[in-house]
Amino acid sequence: MDLLKLTALELGEKIKAKEVTVREAVDAVIGQIKEAESEIHSFVTIDEEGAYAQAEEIQKKIDVGELTGPLAGVPVAIKDNMCIEGQLTTCSSKILSNFKPTYTAEAVENLRKAGAVIIGKTNMDEFAMGSTTETSYYGPTRNPHNTAHVPGGSSGGSCAAVAASECYYALGSDTGGSIRQPSSFCGVVGLKPTYGTVSRYGLIAYGSSLDQIGPVAKDVSDCAAILETIASHDPKDSTSMDRDDCDFTEALVDDVKGLRIGIPRDYMGEGLDPEVNDAVMKAAKVLEEKGAIVEAFDLRLVKYAIPAYYTIADAEASSNLERFDGVKYGYRTKDYDGLHNMYKKTRSEGFGPEVKRRIMLGSFVLSSGYYDAYYLKALRTKALIKKEFDRAFRNYDIILGPAAPTTAPELGKSLSDPMKMYLGDIYTISVNLAGLPGMSVPVGKDSKGLPIGMQLIGNVFEEKTLIRAAYTYECATKKMHETPANVGLMSEKEVR
Amino acid sequence: MAKQYETVIGLEVHIELATKTKIFCGCSTEFGGAPNTHTCPVCTGMPGSLPVLNKQVVEYAMAIGLATNCKITQVCKFDRKNYFYPDNPQNYQISQLYLPIARDGYVEIESGSGKKKVRIHEMHMEEDAGKLVHDEWMILHLSIITEAVCHL
C-alpha cells in the first residue's frame, strides 16, 4: 500500500500535483483502519461518512485554488479531548460518552481552515490521566509494533494511529508527557510546544497551567508543518501567546554545527533501561559527528518534578472536573435522591478509578489547612525547577535524554502500581512544569522490536532549535528508525 | 446585673456592574431575556471553554475603589472558589481571594453621633451565580466587604 507509506507532506504534494485525489487518500486510511482497528483500537469514533463528505468539499476547493496549503486534503485523527462541533467528544470517559459539543477547538479549526480531513477521534487515557491508554472507558489501545504492549499515554490512540498508518498525522495533548512518551513507545515523532503556543480553547482541560496541544507525525518535517498550522494567537484563550516566529518549517535545516547539547547525568543513571540508554547515547553521537558539542552535566531537582507535578496537576484537575455533574451535559445517573445524591452518584458512576484517585488527591491538597503545605509548596518547587532549566540553558541550546526510562510495558502490568507508573514520567514532566518545548524522536528499537525515543528539550520559544536538531538527525540516519508498524495492509505478510 | 453587649456590624455588599456583557464572555447582560438565551459555552461551563476578562469590569472596579479612597492593588489575580450547585455551571466561582483589586478604603457617613468613617476592608471582582429559574449566569459582580465598624 504505497499511498499509506507517504508522509503527510508527501501526500499533500501529490494531491496538489493532481497525482492523487483526496478521496483516494481517505480510501487508503479507511481501508487500513478496517484491517488494523480490530487489533489496535486507536479510535473511539471513526467518521467514515463525514470524512468522505469533507474529502469532496476539500477536493473542490483545491481544484479551484482556494486551498493551497501543504496539508490540504490530508487525513488526520484528533485526540478525543478536543471538541469538534457535532462530533462525539468523550475524553474516553463514561461521563461524556454522549457529549456532542456545539463548538470546535481552535487548533482543530486551524487544521480545518488548512483543508485537513478529519477521520475520527482517537482513544486516550480517561481525561488524559494516565501513561498507557489503559484507563480508557472504551478499552485499551495496543502498540502497533507489538500488540501485547501498551502504546503509552495519554495520547496512545493518536500515536498508535500514526504508527499503524491509520491516518497521516494526529493531534495529541501533553500535560506531563502525554505526546512525547507514547510517541517514543510507538516510534513516531511527537512535539509539545512552549506553553501558550497552541490555543487551549476547546481542549477539555486537565491541568490548565500545563496542558498543550501538539502534533504526532511520521517525521520531523510533517511535525513542523503541522505545528505551523495549529499555532495561533487566540483571543478566546487568555494564556495564548502572540508569537511572530511560527514559521517552524524554516528550521528544517540539516546543520547542527556548534549546537551545544547537554545530557543530564541524573537522566542516564539508575532506573534507565540499558537498551534505551544505548540507543539514546548513539543518537547523541550522531549529532556530535555532525558538529554538535555534546557533554554531560548536572540538572538538579529532577526527583522533585514528579511530586510537584502530581500535586499541581491533580489540584487543577479536581477543579476542572467539577463541571461534570450530570446537570448540563453528559451522563446523569438514573436513580437519585435529591441534588447532592445525584451529583455523587453521577460522578462516582461516570468516572473511572484513576480519575477518582487524582480528583481526591487534588481536592485534598487544595483543602484548607493543606493548601500551603502542599499546593503552594509545589508551586514554589515549580519556580525552582524553572530556575534550574534557566541555568542549564545558559550553557546549552538543547537538553537531550530519553523520552521514557523503558520501552512500552506489557498490557495489564501498570495500573496495579500507580506510583511506579507515575515514576515513568520522570523525563517528560519537568518540561511541562517549566513550560518548555519538548520533542520525541525515534532512535531505535529494543530486542523485542519496541521503539525507543530520545527527547530533545529546548528553552522557551526554541521549537526551531529542536526541529533543526531532529531534522539533522533524521538526515544523518536516513530516517531508518521512522518505520511504520507491520500491521493491517502494511503487514509484510500480505501479498497484494 | 445585666450583661453589656456592644453591637458590631460589618457588611458584605454585592454590586452588579452596569457593563454590556458578562464578566468572562461576550454574552449580553440585558435583563429579562428568556431562559438560557444570553448564554455561550463559556458562561455555561462547557468542557474546553475558557474565560476572558471584560476590561470594563476592571475599569469600573478601579473607579469605585478610587471613589472610596481605596488602595488599588497593582498586581491582582483571580482564584476559584470550588463548590457544587446548579446555579454555578463549572461548580466553581471565579473570584478574588488573595489579591483583590482594591483595599483599605473608607466612606464617610453621618450618624447620630456625628461623622463616622465606615472602613472598607476590600473590594473584589467575581462572577455571580446564575438563577435557578432563569438565566443570569456569569453576570459580573463587585463584592465590597466592610470592616465591622458600626457601633450602635
Place this chain on the structure above:
Amino acid sequence: MIKLANKISDETIEYVGILAKLELSEEEKEAAKKDMEQMLDYIDTLNELDTTGIEPMSHVFPVQNVFREDVVTNGDNKEATLANAPLRKEDSFEVPKTIG
C-alpha cells in the same frame, strides 16, 4: 519502600469525598486511603527543598492584562446551550430539588 508517615483517617476520606462529590464503597475508601497515604509520603519529599523566599509560580512567563472589550458578541444560543441537556424542561435544565 517508604515508611508510611501520613495516616489518612476515615474522617479525612469522608471529607475528601464531600469536596470531590464522590460516593465511595467501603472497599474503595480503604484503597483510597492507601493510595493517598502513598502519594502524600512521596509529595512530602518536597519538604527537602528550601523554598524560603520563593514565590509560588502558577504561570511560567507573565501574560498580563489580557482583556476583552465590553461588546456583545454572542446572540441567542439557547438551543446550543441546551443541546446536551440530560433533562430539559422547556428552556431550562431540570435538576433535582435543591431545597428540602
